[in-house]
Amino acid sequence: MAIECLVLGSGQDVGKSCVVVTIGGKRVMFDCGMHMAYQDQRRYPDFSRVLAATGAPDYTSAISCVVITHFHQDHIGALPFFTEVCGYHGPIYMTYPTKALAPFMLEDNRKVMVDRRGEEEQYSYEDILTCMKKVTPIDLKQTVEVDKDLIIRAYYAGHVLGAAMIYAKVGDAAMVYTGDYNMTPDRHLGAAQIDRLKLDLLITESTYAKTIRDSRHAREREFLKAVHKCVSAGGKVLIPTFALGRAQELCILLDDYWERMNLKIPIYLSAGLTLQSNLYYKMLIGWTSQKIKDSYTVHNPFDFKHVCHFERSYINNPGPCVLFATPGMIFGGFSLEVFKKWAPSEKNLVALPGYCSAGSIGHKLMSGKSTGIDYKDTHIDVRCQIHQLSFSPHTDSKGIMDLTEFLSPKHVILVHGEKPSMAFLKERIESELGMPCYFPANHETVSIPTTQNLKMSATERFITSCAAEQTKDRLQQGNLICGNSVSEVNGSEKLAEGILLMEKHKKPKILCEDELLEALGVERHSVQFEPMASARIGAADDSEELQQADADDLESEGKQMKL
Numbered sequence: 069m070a071i072e073c074l075v076l077g078s079g080q081d082v083g084k085s086c087v088v089v090t091i092g093g094k095r096v097m098f099d100c101g102m103h104m105a106y107q108d109q110r111r112y113p114d115f116s117r118v119l120a121a122t123g124a125p126d127y128t129s130a131i132s133c134v135v136i137t138h139f140h141q142d143h144i145g146a147l148p149f150f151t152e153v154c155g156y157h158g159p160i161y162m163t164y165p166t167k168a169l170a171p172f173m174l175e176d177n178r179k180v181m182v183d184r185r186g187e188e189e190q191y192s193y194e195d196i197l198t199c200m201k202k203v204t205p206i207d208l209k210q211t212v213e214v215d216k217d218l219i220i221r222a223y224y225a226g227h228v229l230g231a232a233m234i235y236a237k238v239g240d241a242a243m244v245y246t247g248d249y250n251m252t253p254d255r256h257l258g259a260a261q262i263d264r265l266k267l268d269l270l271i272t273e274s275t276y277a278k279t280i281r282d283s284r285h286a287r288e289r290e291f292l293k294a295v296h297k298c299v300s301a302g303g304k305v306l307i308p309t310f311a312l313g314r315a316q317e318l319c320i321l322l323d324d325y326w327e328r329m330n331l332k333i334p335i336y337l338s339a340g341l342t343l344q345s346n347l348y349y350k351m352l353i354g355w356t357s358q359k360i361k362d363s364y365t366v367h368n369p370f371d372f373k374h375v376c377h378f379e380r381s382y383i384n385n386p387g388p389c390v391l392f393a394t395p396g397m398i399f400g401g402f403s404l405e406v407f408k409k410w411a412p413s414e415k416n417l418v419a420l421p422g423y424c425s426a427g428s429i430g431h432k433l434m435s436g437k438s439t440g441i442d443y444k445d446t447h448i449d450v451r452c453q454i455h456q457l458s459f460s461p462h463t464d465s466k467g468i469m470d471l472t473e474f475l476s477p478k479h480v481i482l483v484h485g486e487k488p489s490m491a492f493l494k495e496r497i498e499s500e501l502g503m504p505c506y507f508p509a510n511h512e513t514v515s516i517p518t519t520q521n522l523k524m525s526a527t528e529r530f531i532t533s534c535a536a537e538q539t540k541d542r543l544q545q546g547n548l549i550c551g552n553s554v555s556e557v558n559g560s561e562k563l564a565e566g567i568l569l570m571e572k573h574k575k576p577k578i579l580c581e582d583e584l585l586e587a588l589g590v591e592r593h594s595v596q597f598e599p600m601a602s603a604r605i606g607a608a609d610d611s612e613e614l615q616q617a618d619a620d621d622l623e624s625e626g627k628q629m630k631l
């Protein structure tokens with residue numbers, strides 16, 4: 069049996085994660101993401117390749133199930149398109165928080181595309197709702213039987229609320245698809261956690277394949293220092309974030325700092341999803357970090373003391389403040405509106421948490437100091453300070469290596485990364501961990517051989533025959549001869565030779581030599597080989613040279629016979 073892995077998205081790239089894995093006739097689609105950098109058909113995975121590869125008439129018969137790891141658009145953005153436009157009607161799984169939060173994220177993204185960018189609508193809000201109704205929510209570590217052969221299980225991935233790594237097993241073949249994960253806890257989420265599983269294949273993200281991150285505390289201190297300095301001098305701080313994730317992380321950090329330093333300057337959340345999403349965090353407290361879970365009965369850290377709602381009219385208010393505004397990266401919407409107002413003053417600060425994609429104002433600000441930005445038809449005067457924070461919810465290269473070593477799969481496939489860094493990590497995985505590693509491009513297929521385990525019974529006589537002398541008695545006395553292997557009784561591994569008997573409609577069995585003879589109804593017999601060399605030596609009296617040559621042959625023949 070082999071595991072076939074067709075990469076439809078996130079191959080040597082970050083965006084539209086989608087990997088279709090075939091194991092023992094079952095086909096699982098891991099993630100169904102959208103590429104945010106494209107506005108044409110390249111934004112979706114090329115699903116038709118699944119039909120072309122399988123010859124199936126439609127997606128429902130081609131795919132056994134779809135599993136979504138988390139609510140980020142590059143992992144779920146194409147799902148309503150796949151179900152409502154392409155017509156997939158099979159099972160879809162995601163964790164409870166992902167199912168709860170995904171409709172908001174999908175609708176928010178749809179509005180940005182259609183209302184703000186004026187793009188053609190790919191799917192409607194009704195399509196999102198109909199699609200989400202088809203989703204079966206799952207819990208962590210819950211074993212789900214998709215059908216009698218295929219099981220899946222979700223493990224905690226950190227990263228964002230509800231993110232999961234997915235284990236899938238068919239027969240003896242098993243694999244894990246990580247999605248995005250974080251191996252270190254942050255202020256609101258725990259670190260990824262998974263059991264030590266026996267795996268043929270690990271498909272892991274590799275966003276930071278080459279980077280080892282510095283300490284979180286140093287980054288946090290630096291951020292707090294920059295914010296404190298700005299507001300003490302009477303400036304305003306704009307933090308453009310997406311509704312879920314960094315906003316909550318940084319709110320906890322600032323609220324705590326404000327309390328300790330007894331600061332009275334207001335911290336605001338803009339309208340949009342942020343206040344509503346804090347409610348979700350409160351409801352889904354079980355999915356946050358251990359520290360939050362332990363303390364939330366006394367104090368829920370999402371009940372912020374110093375954080376309040378921002379009214380649009382506050383934009384022109386004098387005096388210092390901190391404002392979280394959506395969307396992140398400043399690619400439109402309210403964060404852009406505020407940026408236009410606040411950027412011309414050198415007293416103000418724009419703090420950019422995390423990655424900003426090309427084309428956004430955030431990306432331009434990160435690329436270098438400029439005094440002005442031209443965006444669409446307007447020129448924005450930029451004199452404010454810029455602070456870049458590296459708060460990333462992805463694991464770094466040490467985390468990827470640690471997880472891979474811990475799981476010790478037979479093969480590794482890297483996705484969700486940049487090609488040169490992936491090549492670097494592949495080298496490390498192969499040389500340091502000794503595992504074959506691949507990083508296929510989009511639309512490439514990797515075929516992984518799997519080992520097949522065969523269950524068989526060993527006869528009592530066989531087990532006794534290969535046990536050491538002193539254990540034979542104990543085996544018989546303790547009645548351990550059935551059900552336990554000799555190695556367990558001995559406490560150490562023991563190699564034994566036997567004969568595998570496979571009969572139609574019967575369980576394979578291992579026998580001793582004489583048991584096989586009995587089964588075959590034959591007696592032991594031996595075949596003797598007589599070397600014919602002496603006769604040849606006697607007959608060959610033509611020349612001495614020939615005799616010598618024959619003698620050499622005989623010597624080597626003799627050695628082989630002895631062996």
Ligand SMILES: [Zn+2]
Nearest residue numbers: 138140227248
């Ligand atoms: Zn993600």
